[in-house]
Amino acid sequence: MITAKHIVRKIKRRRVRNALKATLRGTAQRPRLIMIRSNKYLYTQVIDDASHNVLLSASTLEKELRAKLKSAKDKAAAKLLGETIAERLKEKRIAAVVFDRNVYSYAGRVKVFSDAAREKGIRF
Secondary structure (H helix, E strand, O other), rough: OOHHHHHHHHHHHHHHHHHHHHOOOOOOOOOOOEEEEEEEEEEEEEEEEOEEEEEEEEEEOOOHHHHHHOOOOOOHHHHHHHHHHHHHHOOOOOOEOOOOOOOOOOOHHHHHHHHHHOOOEEEE
């Protein structure tokens, strides 16, 4: 039986995601920072897996970020998003997180995002 490419890709991504979820856990002292890319926007959330709460979130959909950006999905947007989430983490007095890159390879926008957060003082 021949399976369509998009179905095979979904199956592979689901397998990778489940493997990552088995190893990465966020706590109250060191929550999980997850990045999500879509075709139009970038999103990030800080999650405490012990209590199942979303502590913080940011995205390029926000008006204050979109006003500063030319495009909401390029590397410049990823850098600004990393700086924004780092500032919000500092306000909540969270200095260390577990970085969950999701199913994306650590290159391009994901790398720029994490480097920007690290430059602002967040430890991964």
